[in-house]
Amino acid sequence: MRTTIAIVGAGPAGLLLGQLLQRAGIDNVIVERRSADYVLSRIRAGVLEQGTVDLLDSVGASQRLHAEGIVHHGFELLLDGRREHIDLDAGGVPVTIYGQTEVTRDLMDARAAQGGQTLYEVDDVAIGGVDGDRPWLDFTVDGVVTRLDCDYVVGCDGFHGVSRRTIPEGVLRTYERVYPFGWLGILVDTPPVNDELVYARHARGFALCSMRSASRSRYYVQVPTEERVDDWSDARFWNELRARLSPDLAERLQTGPSLEKSIAPLRSFVVEPMQHGRLFLAGDAAHIVPPTGAKGLNLAMADVGLLASLFDKAYAGGEPQALARYSELALRRVWRAQRFSWWMTSMLHTLPGLDAFTTRVHGAELDTLLASRAGRATIAEAYAGFPGQTLD
Numbered sequence: 001m002r003t004t005i006a007i008v009g010a011g012p013a014g015l016l017l018g019q020l021l022q023r024a025g026i027d028n029v030i031v032e033r034r035s036a037d038y039v040l041s042r043i044r045a046g047v048l049e050q051g052t053v054d055l056l057d058s059v060g061a062s063q064r065l066h067a068e069g070i071v072h073h074g075f076e077l078l079l080d081g082r083r084e085h086i087d088l089d090a091g092g093v094p095v096t097i098y099g100q101t102e103v104t105r106d107l108m109d110a111r112a113a114q115g116g117q118t119l120y121e122v123d124d125v126a127i128g129g130v131d132g133d134r135p136w137l138d139f140t141v142d143g144v145v146t147r148l149d150c151d152y153v154v155g156c157d158g159f160h161g162v163s164r165r166t167i168p169e170g171v172l173r174t175y176e177r178v179y180p181f182g183w184l185g186i187l188v189d190t191p192p193v194n195d196e197l198v199y200a201r202h203a204r205g206f207a208l209c210s211m212r213s214a215s216r217s218r219y220y221v222q223v224p225t226e227e228r229v230d231d232w233s234d235a236r237f238w239n240e241l242r243a244r245l246s247p248d249l250a251e252r253l254q255t256g257p258s259l260e261k262s263i264a265p266l267r268s269f270v271v272e273p274m275q276h277g278r279l280f281l282a283g284d285a286a287h288i289v290p291p292t293g294a295k296g297l298n299l300a301m302a303d304v305g306l307l308a309s310l311f312d313k314a315y316a317g318g319e320p321q322a323l324a325r326y327s328e329l330a331l332r333r334v335w336r337a338q339r340f341s342w343w344m345t346s347m348l349h350t351l352p353g354l355d356a357f358t359t360r361v362h363g364a365e366l367d368t369l370l371a372s373r374a375g376r377a378t379i380a381e382a383y384a385g386f387p388g389q390t391l392d
C-alpha cells in the first residue's frame with residue numbers, strides 16, 4: 001500500500017487531520033487499533049473552543065454540532081460556597097458544549113461520506129524509516145501483515161500509543177507532573193443542575209457540574225488516586241457531590257442512575273520536540289493536560305489544524321521546509337494551555353499535604369483576579385481558547 005500521509009490513531013485528532021488533508025487534496029490513510037464502536041464508547045471531553053468549532057466547520061463536520069451543541073458565554077467558579085460568574089465575552093469568544101463522542105462520530109461520518117480510508121482493528125503497528133525520506137508503517141489487519149509506504153507519518157495515537165515510543169532514546173525531552181488525585185466522573189440522563197458549567201473549590205475536594213445536553217449531565221468529584229470506581233455507588237457519588245455544592249445548587253441537583261462511571265487520573269505531560277525526521281506527534285501523543293481547563297481535546301485539534309496548514313504549504317505551496325516549524329509553533333500554544341490547566345487544577349483542588357498558608361494564598365489569588373475586570377478577562381480568555389495559530 002502507499003499513501004502520502006500515514007496517520008496512526010482514529011481519535012478526534014487523527015480523524016480531523018484526515019479530513020483537513022483530504023480537503024487540501026493530500027491523500028492519507030488512518031490505522032486504528034480499536035473498532036469504531038470502541039472509539040465511540042469512550043466518554044471524554046465536553047467543551048469545544050471556537051477554534052475547534054471553526055476547524056470542524058472547515059471540513060463539513062459541524063452540522064449536528066450547530067444543531068445540538070449548546071453555546072455558553074460564561075461559566076461559574078464556586079469558591080467555598082460563593083458563586084462567581086466568569087463572562088467569556090470579556091475574553092472574546094464563547095465555547096460550545098458538545099461531547100467528544102459526538103465530534104468523533106461526526107468526523108467518522110464525514111470521512112466515510114468522502115471516501116477517506118480508515119483501517120480499524122489493526123494490530124502491531126510499527127513505524128519505520130522516519131529518519132530517511134521513505135517512511136513506512138507495518139501492521140496486521142484481518143490477519144494480513146501489511147506495509148504502508150508514505151511521505152510522512154503522524155502519530156495521533158494518544159498517550160499510550162506507539163508513535164512517541166518510536167523516537168530514539170535521548171531525542172525527546174519530557175516534562176511531567178502527576179497529580180495525587182483523579183476525577184471520578186458520572187454520566188446521567190437528568191437535566192443539568194445549572195445553565196452553565198460550575199467548577200467548585202471545596203475543603204472536601206474539587207467538583208465539576210457539566211452537561212452534554214438539556215437532558216444529559218456530566219458530573220465529577222476529585223478523589224484520591226488509589227480510589228476504585230467499584231467502591232463508589234451512585235448514592236455515595238451524589239452525596240459527595242451535594243456536600244461540595246452550595247445549598248441552592250445541592251437543592252436543585254437531580255440525580256439518577258449512572259450511564260457511565262469512571263476514574264480518570266490527572267497529569268500534565270509534554271514531550272519536546274513534537275517531531276522527529278518525518279514523524280510528527282499530535283494531540284495526546286505529545287501532551288496531556290488535567291481536564292480542569294477543558295483543553296485536552298481542543299489542544300489536539302489545534303495541533304492538527306496547524307500541521308495540516310503546514311502540509312498544505314509543503315505540497316501545494318512548494319515549501320516543504322515549512323514542516324520544520326511545526327514543533328516550535330505548536331509548543332507555544334501547548335505551554336500556554338499547560339499553564340492554564342495546571343493553574344486551574346492547583347487553585348481549585350485540595351492538594352494533599354499542602355500547607356494551610358499556601359491553601360489560603362490560592363484562595364487569595366483567585367479573589368485577586370476576580371476583584372478586577374482585567375483578572376476576570378484573563379481567566380475568560382484562557383478558558384475560551386487563545387487566538388488562532390498564525391504561521392509567522
Ligand code: FAS
Nearest residue numbers: 009011012013033045157158161264283284291294296297
Ligand atoms: P485519543 O487518545 O482520543 O485517540 C488516540 C487513538 O489512537 C485511539 O483511538 C487509540 O485507540 C488509537 N491508538 C493508540 N495506540 C495505537 C496503536 N498502537 N495503533 C493504532 N491506533 C492506536 N479532555 C478535555 O478537554 N476534557 C475532558 O473532560 C477530558 N476527559 C478525559 C477523560 C479521560 C479518561 C481521558 C483519557 C482523556 C480526557 N480528556 C479530556 C482528554 C481527551 O479528550 C484527549 O485530549 C483527546 O482524546 C485527545 O485526542 P487524540 O489526541 O485523538 O487521542
Ligand code: PHB
Nearest residue numbers: 045046210218291292294
Ligand atoms: C466535561 O463535560 O466532560 C468537561 C467539561 C469541562 C471540563 C472537563 C470536562 O473542564
